[in-house]
Amino acid sequence: METIQNIPRHIAIVMDGNGRWARKKHRPRFMGHKKGVEAVREIVKTCSLLKVECLSLFAFSSENWKRPEEEIKNLMGLFMMALEREARSLARNNVRLQIIGDLSHFSEKLQAKIKQVEELTKDSDGLRLIVAANYGGRWDIVESTRDIARTIEAGVLRPDDVKEDLISDNLTTTGLPDPDLFIRTGGEKRISNFLLWQMAYTELYFTDVLWPDFDEAELKKAISDYSSRQRRFGKTSEQVIADKKAAKK
Ligand code: IPE
Ligand code: IPE
Ligand code: MG
Numbered sequence: 499m500e501t502i503q504n505i506p507r508h509i510a511i512v513m514d515g516n517g518r519w520a521r522k523k524h525r526p527r528f529m530g531h532k533k534g535v536e537a538v539r540e541i542v543k544t545c546s547l548l549k550v551e552c553l554s555l556f557a558f559s560s561e562n563w564k565r566p567e568e569e570i571k572n573l574m575g576l577f578m579m580a581l582e583r584e585a586r587s588l589a590r591n592n593v594r595l596q597i598i599g600d601l602s603h604f605s606e607k608l609q610a611k612i613k614q615v616e617e618l619t620k621d622s623d624g625l626r627l628i629v630a631a632n633y634g635g636r637w638d639i640v641e642s643t644r645d646i647a648r649t650i651e652a653g654v655l656r657p658d659d660v661k662e663d664l665i666s667d668n669l670t671t672t673g674l675p676d677p678d679l680f681i682r683t684g685g686e687k688r689i690s691n692f693l694l695w696q697m698a699y700t701e702l703y704f705t706d707v708l709w710p711d712f713d714e715a716e717l718k719k720a721i722s723d724y725s726s727r728q729r730r731f732g733k734t735s736e737q738v739i740a741d742k743k744a745a746k747k
Contacts, residue, residue, distance in 0.1 A: 502718060504725035506678035508552040509545065510693055510700065513538070515684025515708030522708075528572045533710035535580050544714045545625055546591055548721070552626040552674050556692050560600065560634035577631065578608055585615045592624030598670035599633035626674065633670075635694030642668035671696055679724045681717075683709045701727055 513534060520530030538555065545553045558573060565573075588595055597612050604612075645668045649655045655664075666672070677693060677700045685706040689697065703720045705712075730738050 502548065502721055502725065505548055505550060505721065506701075506724055507550070508554065508675045508677045509550055509679045509681065509721075510554040510556075510677035510697070511541070511680075512556045512682040512684075512690060512692055513709040513712075514682060514686060514690075516710060518684065519708040519710040527569060528576075530708075530710055531573060531576055535576060537710050537712050538580075539584070540713055541717055542588075542593065542625065542627060543591070544717050546593060550625060552628065554628040554630060554671075554674075554677065554693065556630045556633065556690070558599070558631045558633070559691060560632055560637055561691065563603075563632075574604070574608060578611060581611050581615050585618055588615070588627070589619050589622060592622045593619060593627050594622040594624070595619045595627045595629065597629050597631050598638075599631045600637060601632065603632055628671070628674070630692065634691045635689070635696075636691060638669050638671075638693075639665075639695055641670075665695065669695060676700065679703060679720065681705070681720050683707050683712050699729070699731060701729065 516530035516534045517527040518530070519533065520527050523529070541555075542553065557577065562573075563570065595615055597616065601609050601612060642665055646655070646660060646664060650657060650660075671693065674696075676696045676698070680689075680692075680697055680700045681703045682688075683705055685704070685708075687704050693700075701724050703723055705716065705720065707716050728735060728738055733741075
């Protein structure tokens with residue numbers, strides 16, 4: 499595999515466009531989701547090979563419950579099947595899987611399966627694969643805030659102890675670096691309540707490619723676009739260049 503400069507440590511993806519992919523082919527929406535799982539497999543493999551540390555995938559948002567019952571049922575079934583089929587291969591490929599989101603709304607069977615696959619892959623020290631299911635960025639912040647409020651009520655912390663790090667540490671993504679690169683397929687240009695707090699300084703990349711068509715080549719295009727950007731974090735361009743030079747010495 500050719501070398502790409504400046505690989506992001508953490509890539510976060512809103513996998514959008516499954517329904518439109520299916521419609522274009524005159525197939526039921528479900529077929530788009532099914533094909534989407536294949537795209538997930540290819541992207542996970544590529545991220546592993548590229549030594550990306552962390553890949554976060556938005557699989558089901560807290561707003562997606564508004565969809566027709568039939569589609570939700572199909573999505574849950576597909577999620578279950580993917581976990582069953584991929585568990586061993588994730589472990590074999592040294593991928594650690596973690597699901598974030600409010601899992602209490604899922605069936606007992608699915609919750610048990612999630613626990614089982616997380617357990618099976620917990621010792622992997624390769625790619626960290628985060629799948630967001632019934633996740634919402636605002637939900638994550640609300641939960642974190644509630645946890646902190648409780649510790650203050652219990653007298654363990656004082657209001658002055660509430661700092662950025664404390665909030666970050668209480669989010670579901672605790673311990674992970676913030677995303678460097680955000681990708682959204684399917685042409686829409688919005689975040690749709692994904693990792694809101696964590697993406698304060700993430701580079702955003704939007705593509706019209708529909709998720710089932712997003713492959714290794716498309717991922718590399720996104721990474722190469724990312725590598726050409728200058729991340730300034732509030733500094734001037736000259737300061738960033740000087741910092742880079744100093745770091746090389
Ligand atoms: C994304 O594809 C998958 C989920 C939200 C589960 P969509 O199902 O949103 O596809 P479009 O946007 O209708 O094409
Ligand atoms: C965002 O896609 C959520 C996932 C990909 C799981 P949607 O298709 O649900 O987003 P909106 O509703 O168009 O913003
Ligand atoms: Mg969509």
